[in-house]
Structures are given as C-alpha cells and as structure tokens.
Amino acid sequence: MNPAEGAGSLSAAVQAGLEGTGLASLSAGVRRLMDAYRSGEVPAAPVLTSAREVAAYAAYRMPATAAATGAAFAQMRRGLPGWTPATVLDFGAGTGGASWAVADQLPDAAGLTLLEQSGEAIRLGQAILAESTSGALRGAAWRRWRLELSDAAERAAVQDSADLAVAAYVLGELTERQQDRLTELVTGAAPAVLLLEPGTPAGHRRILAARARLLAAGYDVVAPCPHQLGCPLEVPGDWCHFAARLQRSATHRRVKGADLPYEDEKFSYVAAARPGVGSPDCPAGRVVRRPGQRKNLVTLDLCDRDGRATKLAVGKSKGEAYRRARKTSWGDRWDDAATG
Template sequence: MFLEPQQSLKNLSEAVIRLSDFFIAHPDAQTPWESPYCQLAYRHYFFPLNYLRNVRVIQQGQNVGFFNGLDHSVDWGAGPGTASLALKNHMSLKSQILIEKSQQAINAFKDIYSQLSVPKVMITSDLKKINLQKNKSLLTLSYSLTEMTELPEGWDEFEALMILEPSTRDDGRKLLELRQKLIEAGYFMWAPCLHQQRCPLLLHSKTDWCHDRIHVQAPDWFKKLEQFLPFKNNTITTSYLLARKQKPAALAANQIRLIGDSMKEKGKTRQLICRGEEREFLTWMHKEIEPQTLPRGDVVTLSEDYILKSNEIRLKKPTT
C-alpha cells in the first residue's frame, strides 16, 4: 500500500531525523507542514508507522466488538488521514470526515484522502457544527491531542472515541488522566483496559505509563532507509484508549493484560499485568517453571494453577 519513495534514501533520512528532532524538542508544537522536509518525512516515515499503530488499535477494538454499530468517523487533526485510512481498510463506514487546521497538509495529502469512504475535509474548531448522527459516530484523534491543550469542544456528543498518543512518559500519563476523566463523564473503557476501576499505573506509580508494543516486519525499502537512521523500528509502541458510552460485554473469567515487558531478575522472571486497581506481576519462579515472554499489550487467560504471593501471581503452569 505504501509506495517506495522516489527520493534518495539519504535525503529522506535527513528529513526524518530533522522532523524527529523537531518532535522531541517541541512535543506540544504544531506539525510544521509548511516545510517541504516535513511533508516528505511524514509521508514516507511517520505516516506508515502511525498507520501500523492505528491498525493495531483497530484490531484490538475489533477483538471486543468496539466498532459494532458505528457508521461514521470523524478524524480530528487528520494530517494525511492516517486513522481514517486504517479504519476504511478494516471496516465499512458510510462516511468519513477529516478535520485538519493546516491547509498545507490538506493540499499535500489529497491523493490519500481520495482512497477514503465518501470523505469530506473540514476546517472547523467546533464539532457541534458537524451535522452527523453522533450516536453512531466515532471521533478519532491520532497523535493530534498531543498538539492541543484539551479535547475539542463537542467531543462528548460522540458515542465512541479512539485516541492514540505518543508512548512517551508525559503523553502516556496524560492519557491515563484523560481515561479517568472519560469514565467520570460516563464513558466505558473497551480497550486497552479490562476494567473500569482506577488505573493501577496512575494510582501506584509516578513514572509508569501504558503502551502496547507492536512487532513489525518492514518492507525492504524501509530497512534500507533505516540504515541511514540512528534509530530502528523492530518494534513500535503506541498508547491508546477506546471508549464508548455503551457498556462493553462482560469479559470471560480470568482475563489479564500484559502492561510491561518481560524482566529477568534473580531467580524469577516477572511481567507487569493489569486486571484491576492493583499493581501486580505475572511471575515465573525459575526453579519451578520455564519463563515465558508474553507480548506487551496482549490479553491472556490466567489458568487456575498459580499461587498469590504479595503482588506476584506465581504460575505453576505456562499460561496461554
């Protein structure tokens, strides 16, 4: 789906490094669409990576029926239309609205917009002005909330919200705070959370934040581009929330979510998990069981064979 860039990979890599440096130095700043280097780097690097992040989140949502009954999407801070394209390629929607404040971005990405389902591009700062059946609509903000101080006016008229943010400590923890605000406003978390209680990472830690790790198989041109870059993307991460006014179906018993990478310690291997307000670890004691490494972000079923010791769920048999 993504075309191999015609520009030399050396030029492209310089643009990518420059835009990456810009995002790191100015995490809250507006994407500098007016600069040609930004458009080049975004189209061939940040757009494909963000597309993959959106696909992961959509798949997580589809696993729990999150998108059922939703007919329309509104993509706030659409840029190239990353979230909209990922949605369109994974479900059928009757209409897609893109909201983007930068005319340069709108002009630059018309070819991508043309692939969407009945797309309409708008420059507005007020969602209330959009004439739509909001009880059948999804509002998505993909890497755009980070450039704003708060959710756009009128967000709470939407049945469903899909929010992706950079998985940095700062943005990740702000998203956990937003999660609590959404619950207080009457929304239910469908993913990544398996519960509606307070987030254990916000409650028991001042530094942790929630994110999924996605393992990617990059095409050859991307691997060649990465040879010119000081950073690699064997895995990519994203922090996200899928929230609806409708309540999710009850979960099967003993579901837990991995919210940490595997940590090898003396005599044991541990992975942070989430199933409620407690900060708990799935634990493999080396003298009793071969340790497993479960993908961060995945949901697994806890077998009955474990003992609870303080904040450790010590497995007696491998989990599935």
C-alpha cells in the same frame, strides 16, 4: 519484495503518493520533524505545513502511527464483541494513517471523514488513500479543520456524526486547554472513542487526563484498562504503553538512516464507549510489559480487573494456561479461562 510493501499495502500507497519527491528532500524533512517531535514541547506553530514536511511525515511516521492505531483498534474490538462501526470521524488526520488502519479492519465501512488543518497533508493524504483497495478509504471525505477553543458551530458540526471518533497522536500538539477541548469534541462526536499518543510518560499522562474526561462524560473504558478505576501504573518511573511492530519499507529505512528492517512503535491509548455499544467483554487483566520467558516459566505483568499491577508466573505444570501464556504478547488480554 517485503510482503508489507505489496500492492494494496500502506507502504505501496505512500510510495505512490511520494513519487517525484527526492530522497534528499525527504531526509531533510525527516530530520526537521524528528527534532520537532523529540523536543516534547507543544509546537508554537503547526508542524505539518510545507509539502516537504508532509512528505517526510508520510514516509517515516504514518506507517508507525497506522501500526499503533491498528493494534489499539483491534484490542478495542476484542473488548466490544458484536460492535462494528460503519462511520468514522478522524480528528487531526494528518495524511490519514489512523483512518487507514481502522478501515483495514472494517471492510464494510460506509463513511470515513478526515478532519485536518494542513492543506498539504490533505493533498498528500488524498493521493495515498486513492491507492487503497478499500472503497471507504478511496471515497473518504476530507475537511479542512482547525481546533477552536469555543466555537459552538464547530461542536454542532461534529456532534453525533459517527459511530467511532479517533484522534491519533494529536493531543501532544495541543495545549492543555486545547486537549480538553478536543476530548470534549471527540466525546460528543461518537458513542465510541479511540485516542492514541506516543508511548512516553508524557503521552501516558495526556491519555490519563483524557480518560478521566471520558469517564466523567459517562463512557466506559474498553481498553487497555480492564477496570474503570485509577491507573496503577501512574507512579514515578512507570507508565502504561505498548508496542506495535512494523516492517520498514526501503524508503522508510533510507530516510531514517536505519538498518533494521522493522521498528517497534511505542504508544499509549484509551478506547472507550458509551453504555449500550456492543456487549463489553472485560478481560481479567491486560499484559502491560513484554512477557518474561524462561525455561518452563512465563511471567506476565498484568493490570488486573481490581485496578492493581500484579505479576503472574505461569509454570509448565499449569498445562493449558502455560501454553496460552507462551503465546501471549505485550498488550494482549489475559482472560480468566487462561489462568488455569
């Protein structure tokens, strides 16, 4: 068996949650969701409503959003040594992919609250989280929640209620006014915030708009940017995004009609924290493209501390820096010590 499908894995939990759901129904649901997401339009009506669509989401999107969230959260924690959130609030939780990924790295998490508008997503998400080996995931609180544009009670309900607020792959389903409102709620909810979107130009633009709001609210960007300045990748034809590799389960492959045993989920993200959270450790740069590897030479595309997009060539003559560069991946930090 693929180790990613073993007991306690997200794949195994999704499989258990989907028991009794036929492959034909799942595949039809996947086709409908793929059309909805590919259009890039803000959906006129909620996407995850029927049991069929929610099951399809869990089968083919949840593992990918969880992988992306896990990768972004790991970088966020690298940027905030000493910070371990105990409570997490997950906005637009869907079937719980982001919470699963975060809890995976927080064995001592004390409380997870998942906010979701779709009753069917909550039902399946609860079944999936019940399969987890994490007590925090099994004991997570789910709340029915739909974003309102001006509801003081909604704001009060989430205000300062967690150590970390997450919204993964939600902004893209909202109008611009709703996106601003969600960012406002998320910033009020926790001193540390993680937002993710698909790794497309449009997803990156939404992340940049949210980043500007976070900075205006007094947060410091922790990752991916090694600075608080304008984005050097906000230029035509470019955008800041990363990739998380995940193993596809047999069901995942079948419903997607895919042959490869893995896929690379592209994502854009911003992680930010109020001053005083952890001890921020800003790298010299962030690797913003897949590194180029040639004989005796590694080239790194970096977003650097001065807010510039730069290229760094590290030849074998650089010794330790070269060895580090060879082990460096897209999305990793590039630290001063490594420049040799």
